[in-house]
Amino acid sequence: xxxxxxxxxxxxxxxxxxxxxxxxxxxxxxxxxxxxxxxxxxxxxxxxxxxxxxxx
Amino acid sequence: xxxxxxxxxxxxxxxxxxxxxxxxxxxxxxxxxxxxxxxxxxxxxxxxxxxxxxxxxxxxxxxxxxxxxxxxxxxxxxxxxxxxxxxxxxxxxxxxxxxxxxxxxxxxxxxxxxxxxxxxxxxxxxxxxxxxxxxxxxxxxxxxxxxxxxxxxxxxxxxxxxxxxxxxxxxxxxxxxxxxxxxxxxxxxxxxxxxxxxxxxxxxxxxxxxxxxxxxxxxxxxxxxxxxxxxxxxxxxxxxxxxxxxxxxxxxxxxxxxxxxxxxxxxxxxxxxxxxxxxxxxxxxxxxxxxxxxxxxxxxxxxxxxxxxxxxxxxxxxxxxxxxxxxxxxxxxxxxxxxxxxxxxxxxxxxxxxxxxxxxxxxxxxxxxxxxxxxxxxxxxxxxxxxxxxxxxxxxxxxxxxxxxxxxxxxxxxxxxxxxxxxxxxxxxxxxxxxxxxxxxxxxxxxxxxxxxx
Numbered sequence: 001x002x003x004x005x006x007x008x009x010x011x012x013x014x015x016x017x018x019x020x021x022x023x024x025x026x027x028x029x030x031x032x033x034x035x036x037x038x039x040x041x042x043x044x045x046x047x048x049x050x051x052x053x054x055x056x
Numbered sequence: 057x058x059x060x061x062x063x064x065x066x067x068x069x070x071x072x073x074x075x076x077x078x079x080x081x082x083x084x085x086x087x088x089x090x091x092x093x094x095x096x097x098x099x100x101x102x103x104x105x106x107x108x109x110x111x112x113x114x115x116x117x118x119x120x121x122x123x124x125x126x127x128x129x130x131x132x133x134x135x136x137x138x139x140x141x142x143x144x145x146x147x148x149x150x151x152x153x154x155x156x157x158x159x160x161x162x163x164x165x166x167x168x169x170x171x172x173x174x175x176x177x178x179x180x181x182x183x184x185x186x187x188x189x190x191x192x193x194x195x196x197x198x199x200x201x202x203x204x205x206x207x208x209x210x211x212x213x214x215x216x217x218x219x220x221x222x223x224x225x226x227x228x229x230x231x232x233x234x235x236x237x238x239x240x241x242x243x244x245x246x247x248x249x250x251x252x253x254x255x256x257x258x259x260x261x262x263x264x265x266x267x268x269x270x271x272x273x274x275x276x277x278x279x280x281x282x283x284x285x286x287x288x289x290x291x292x293x294x295x296x297x298x299x300x301x302x303x304x305x306x307x308x309x310x311x312x313x314x315x316x317x318x319x320x321x322x323x324x325x326x327x328x329x330x331x332x333x334x335x336x337x338x339x340x341x342x343x344x345x346x347x348x349x350x351x352x353x354x355x356x357x358x359x360x361x362x363x364x365x366x367x368x369x370x371x372x373x374x375x376x377x378x379x380x381x382x383x384x385x386x387x388x389x390x391x392x393x394x395x396x397x398x399x400x401x402x403x404x405x406x407x408x409x410x411x412x413x414x415x416x417x418x419x420x421x422x423x424x425x426x427x428x429x430x431x432x433x434x435x436x437x438x439x440x441x442x443x444x445x446x447x448x449x450x451x452x453x454x455x456x457x458x459x460x461x462x463x464x465x466x467x468x469x470x471x472x473x474x475x476x477x478x479x480x481x482x483x484x485x486x487x488x489x490x491x492x493x494x495x496x497x498x499x500x501x502x503x504x505x506x507x508x509x510x
Contacts, residue, residue, distance in 0.1 A: 015314065018314050028306070030309070031306055033314060034309050
């Protein structure tokens with residue numbers, strides 16, 4: 001699995017957990033959304049948004 | 057089945073389906089491979105669904121806290137805030153609303169052919185905003201023709217706004233060939249003079265984007281942390297118990313964390329679409345570039361946008377409580393997109409300017425909503441699209457372009473002051489348009505801290 005596919009997969013998983021948290025009203029699940037969201041922001045941004053890095 | 061029912065049935069599927077379909081069709085016209093065009097549409101749909109869910113969740117989570125806060129602080133405001141969904145429901149209840157698809161398409165085609173715009177508006181979902189303007193103007197001025205003319209003026213404004221923002225969006229977010237044609241960015245017109253004044257104050261001319269803020273205040277600048285803190289403060293102010301307060305805090309934090317994730321889908325959808333369109337234009341149309349107008353959530357990659365909108369939540373509630381003459385408490389419209397989107401595009405993502413402009417201009421929306429409460433209540437009762445609670449009014453606390461709608465409506469009644477005000481507003485719009493044509497990337501004027509030291 002290359003790095004872009006891996007981060008895209010993690011993005012989908014984060015989205016899925018968020019939807020489950022909303023639908024089921026298990027709001028504590030959002031803690032994982034926050035953790036994964038922060039992880040994507042810190043480690044995955046350069047892979048997911050390569051143009052941004054180039055521009056900066 | 058009449059035309060209105062057919063149009064409403066098509067629109068019933070929502071922006072998340074309509075816009076991707078249009079993008080797939082346009083992608084195929086511009087020569088994208090069918091598989092790539094389909095994938096672009098699918099990613100765009102996913103992005104819109106995710107953004108809508110996150111925004112709705114934010115509103116649904118924060119609204120009860122705002123209500124509870126009002127209850128315990130004794131704020132008693134008679135108008136119920138039904139947000140943009142209520143306004144859209146009222147608009148589609150008007151039998152002539154669907155005609156504005158035709159108005160939008162015809163004006164767009166004429167302007168493209170006469171080279172008066174480079175924007176091809178695919179954001180058909182938001183045609184309701186144009187119909188709403190016409191409906192409100194018609195109701196206040198009594199002239200249906202003037203209502204249609206004002207709808208037409210709004211179409212032209214939206215297309216020119218699209219022309220204005222396209223280069224900035226490409227620079228700021230990396231989306232080539234697309235722009236935002238939403239009328240909510242019209243707030244930038246009134247913000248323009250104050251933003252210009254800020255050019256003369258050194259504090260506002262430093263870099264104040266999310267990464268600069270991170271260098272200054274560290275983890276507190278993380279949107280997730282800010283969201284969680286605002287959520288917690290709101291919950292405690294509304295006297296939630298600790299468990300519910302933590303739930304609210306985590307949910308607002310999670311919503312802030314999900315926005316950049318959703319932006320990834322927009323990136324995957326719009327990057328191949330933009331480059332295919334650019335190649336097509338270079339090959340077939342000399343000296344001309346076209347941009348596709350889309351809905352504002354494509355800006356969701358911007359941290360500054362969300363930070364501003366979340367920080368404005370408590371500020372708007374405080375304003376609602378203290379402003380004399382205000383009749384509405386922000387509930388369904390508590391997230392003020394007009395301030396976020398208008399401020400972001402006007403300032404190029406300067407967080408400090410966005411917040412100060414937000415504080416200065418928030419009263420405009422509350423007073424706009426208070427003023428239009430009578431009209432919205434009348435329209436809601438007539439169209440039966442919204443149930444109006446006994447003895448109260450309904451309105452929209454973050455109504456888009458309240459200044460433009462107010463002035464157009466009263467100008468239609470022949471009010472000299474309104475006619476003058478409308479002329480001034482349109483001149484201001486022209487000046488901002490010209491300014492953006494000369495300086496399409498506002499963020500380049502801000503000084504980086506290291507550059508400043510040198």
